[in-house]
Amino acid sequence: MLIDQPRYNSLFAAALLAFSTCASAQSPQLQPVKNYVTAHQEQIVREYLAYLSVPDLHGDLANLSRNADLLKEMFAKRDLHPEVWTFEKAAPVVYGEKIVPGATHTILFYVHYDAQPIDPKRWAQADPFVPVIRTDSIEHGGKEVPDVSRIHEFPASWRVYARGAGDDKVSIECPLTAIDALGSNIKENVKIFMHGEEEGSGPSLAAAIRLHPDKLKADLLVILDGPEHPAGLPTIYFGARGGANLQVTVYTAKNAMHSGNYGNWMPDANVRLAQLISSMFDPTGKVVIDGFYSDVLPLSKSALAMIEAVPDDSREMQRENGVGSTDGAASSLQEGLNLPTLSVHMMQGGEAGGVIPAHATAEFAMRLVKENDPAVMVQRVIDHIRKQGYFIVDSDPDVKTLAGHARVAKVTSRSLGRGTGSGAWRTDPEASQATFARAALMNTWPGKIVELRTLGASVPAAPFITAFGIQTVGIALANYDDNQHTDNENLRLGNLYDGVITLAGILSQ
Numbered sequence: 059m060l061i062d063q064p065r066y067n068s069l070f071a072a073a074l075l076a077f078s079t080c081a082s083a084q085s086p087q088l089q090p091v092k093n094y095v096t097a098h099q100e101q102i103v104r105e106y107l108a109y110l111s112v113p114d115l116h117g118d119l120a121n122l123s124r125n126a127d128l129l130k131e132m133f134a135k136r137d138l139h140p141e142v143w144t145f146e147k148a149a150p151v152v153y154g155e156k157i158v159p160g161a162t163h164t165i166l167f168y169v170h171y172d173a174q175p176i177d178p179k180r181w182a183q184a185d186p187f188v189p190v191i192r193t194d195s196i197e198h199g200g201k202e203v204p205d206v207s208r209i210h211e212f213p214a215s216w217r218v219y220a221r222g223a224g225d226d227k228v229s230i231e232c233p234l235t236a237i238d239a240l241g242s243n244i245k246e247n248v249k250i251f252m253h254g255e256e257e258g259s260g261p262s263l264a265a266a267i268r269l270h271p272d273k274l275k276a277d278l279l280v281i282l283d284g285p286e287h288p289a290g291l292p293t294i295y296f297g298a299r300g301g302a303n304l305q306v307t308v309y310t311a312k313n314a315m316h317s318g319n320y321g322n323w324m325p326d327a328n329v330r331l332a333q334l335i336s337s338m339f340d341p342t343g344k345v346v347i348d349g350f351y352s353d354v355l356p357l358s359k360s361a362l363a364m365i366e367a368v369p370d371d372s373r374e375m376q377r378e379n380g381v382g383s384t385d386g387a388a389s390s391l392q393e394g395l396n397l398p399t400l401s402v403h404m405m406q407g408g409e410a411g412g413v414i415p416a417h418a419t420a421e422f423a424m425r426l427v428k429e430n431d432p433a434v435m436v437q438r439v440i441d442h443i444r445k446q447g448y449f450i451v452d453s454d455p456d457v458k459t460l461a462g463h464a465r466v467a468k469v470t471s472r473s474l475g476r477g478t479g480s481g482a483w484r485t486d487p488e489a490s491q492a493t494f495a496r497a498a499l500m501n502t503w504p505g506k507i508v509e510l511r512t513l514g515a516s517v518p519a520a521p522f523i524t525a526f527g528i529q530t531v532g533i534a535l536a537n538y539d540d541n542q543h544t545d546n547e548n549l550r551l552g553n554l555y556d557g558v559i560t561l562a563g564i565l566s567q
Contacts, residue, residue: 087243088502091562094239095555103212105132106231106554110189110220114227116172116257119149125171126150129230129252136237138250143270148262149254153273156237156248163494164247165564166276166528168519169229170256170283173222180545182219189220195539196546214552223549224540226256229282232535232557236565239558244565249276256283256518263518267525274526278491280564281517281532285540286553287508289369292560293534294499295510296492298517299395300481302432304422304439307468308334308448312457314413324414328407330465331418335402337446338439342386345400347442351387353429354397364487364511365392395514398435399425427512428484436471443467483520483530484512491529495564499533502563533560 095102112128113121126142129152133140138154145151149172176186183190191209194200195217203209203216233250251274255262267274286293310325340346357365370391372384388394400422407418424435444450449463452470460466485492487509499507519530535557536542537550 087566088559088563090243091236091239091559091566095235095558098235098238099212099555100210102231102235102554102558103218103551106227107189107206107218109227109230110218110222111187113187114171114173114222114254115175116255119147122149122172122254126152126252126254129171132230132234133250136234138237138248141273143262143266145262145265148260148265151254151262151266152250152252153266153270154250155273156244158244158247161245161247163278163491163567164249164276166249166251166274166279166522167233167561168251168253168279168281168283168517168522169233170226170253171222171230172254172257173225174257174543176221177545182546186219186221186545186547189218189223192217192219192548195548195550197539212551214550214555216551217548218551219546219548221547223547224285224536225542225547226283226536228535228549228554228557231554233282233561235558236561240562240566245567246565247276248565249273253518263521267521271525274522276526276528278495279519279522279528279530280495281519281530282535282561283517284513284515284532284534285536285538285542286534287368287510288375288538289508290538291369291506291508292499292503292556293508293510294496295513295532295534296487296530297428297484297511298482298513298515298519298532299425299427300432300483300516300520301423301425302436302471303424304436304469304471305419306331306334306422306443307417307419309417309455309460309466309468310414311416312460314409314411314416317412317414320414324416327415327418331405331407331420334443334446334448334467335405335420338400338442340386344385344387345398347400347438349438350400350435351397353431353434354427357393357396361396361511364509365390365396368392368508368510369506392510395510396427396512398427398430399423400439401425425514425516426482428482430482440469443469481516481518481520483523485530487511489529492531494567495531495533498564498567499560501567502560533564535560 109128112125114125130140130142133154138156140152140154143151178186182196191203191206192200193216200217253263308327308330310327310330315324338345338347372391388397402420403423404421408415426432426435440450448465448467451468455466513532517532522528523530535553537553540549541547
């Protein structure tokens with residue numbers, strides 16, 4: 059049995075035990091897939107390691123093109139008839155397909171191959187693009203495995219440390235290996251879309267949809283991204299959040315002034331900014347901007363039922379993460395993921411020299427759900443700032459403007475919608491294709507799975523949904539503690555093996 063109860067996961071031990079029990083009762087038709095993964099374990103891991111060795115930072119077009127070339131080779135090995143779609147000043151899209159006679163579903167898998175920036179000094183290895191294998195997570199004392207070239211067996215509990223390991227190259231290896239393992243037993247048409255601009259902006263996604271609509275039409279879009287639920291259970295999600303950013307700078311004078319000579323006369327911009335931020339939240343952390351939650355609340359009975367079924371253990375999560383008290387905006391983590399959020403990602407103000415700062419800046423981020431209109435939400439924040447007595451400008455104010463208003467704030471905003479609206483989306487879990495995907499997951503891993511109404515992060519399904527009206531689900535394959543977007547990103551190898559089985563289950567349903 060490939061499922062290994064990971065020692066790293068002290069969360070939800072009972073849920074892990076239940077998962078182990080249901081996995082042993084796995085659908086018999088997938089036994090050949092399990093046998094394939096066991097027999098080809100070394101081959102699978104070495105292909106994965108080779109791909110992780112190619113740098114893939116967002117915006118590094120030269121190396122992203124190298125990734126695309128390697129993906130084309132990997133697709134060709136599976137007779138996926140690869141195509142590389144290139145665009146000016148953009149990372150390529152790699153597309154492949156396998157059309158199966160008599161198939162009743164056409165499934166389009168979306169995966170991204172670009173990654174977040176790195177600070178090598180923060181990593182426990184010299185080069186985040188030279189993969190390191192450890193016997194467990196660093197936090198649990200995992201030791202580096204020396205001379206990996208001599209290793210032929212790779213236990214499920216071992217971890218691979220490299221940038222892109224969990225986000226999102228495991229999601230590339232899994233569908234390709236599932237195709238290998240199934241061979242002639244694939245029952246559904248397969249299309250795979252590899253995107254090189256997910257971790258930031260870029261024109262390739264919109265251009266690909268505009269120029270290749272016939273290639274991208276499908277019955278079901280499956281987003282392969284995100285970490286599984288901390289319970290270690292197979293995780294399917296039916297929506298994800300989008301959002302918008304605002305940058306707010308408050309001004310109190312044309313320049314900083316000596317704190318001894320002008321203290322108690324010139325207002326401190328840092329204090330003004332802190333007061334403005336404080337006015338947006340109540341003492342528990344709930345946003346008090348007028349109408350902030352009105353598009354969403356109250357949640358429907360079906361939404362609440364799905365939220366309540368997720369096996370979160372808030373107390374244990376607090377203990378593991380050192381969180382002394384939780385935010386007061388929602389009654390639970392899952393309820394909070396289904397509401398809009400307002401976060402302060404950065405505050406900056408002041409300078410050396412014993413002076414009162416004349417301006418201070420905060421970066422606000424809103425995570426929005428399907429019901430939110432990003433323009434409306436941004437306007438609600440601006441209206442709130444205005445109600446606090448601020449004159450709003452969209453560029454640096456001149457001296458006349460500063461002298462003519464008691465409080466001045468510059469506000470600029472941008473959408474995180476990745477090309478369409480807020481980027482938020484949600485598919486009805488009872489819709490036909492969503493039901494097909496859920497049934498496939500449950501048949502593959504009989505027993506309890508985790509179903510998330512909304513993923514907290516953003517994944518770019520909305521452009522496909524807008525263009526094609528396609529039903530969409532997401533399947534999370536990486537371990538929950540994969541450290542995506544930060545240092546020491548990693549993948550538990552058991553998640554790679556199980557991910558192959560999961561996707562084989564969908565393609566052979």
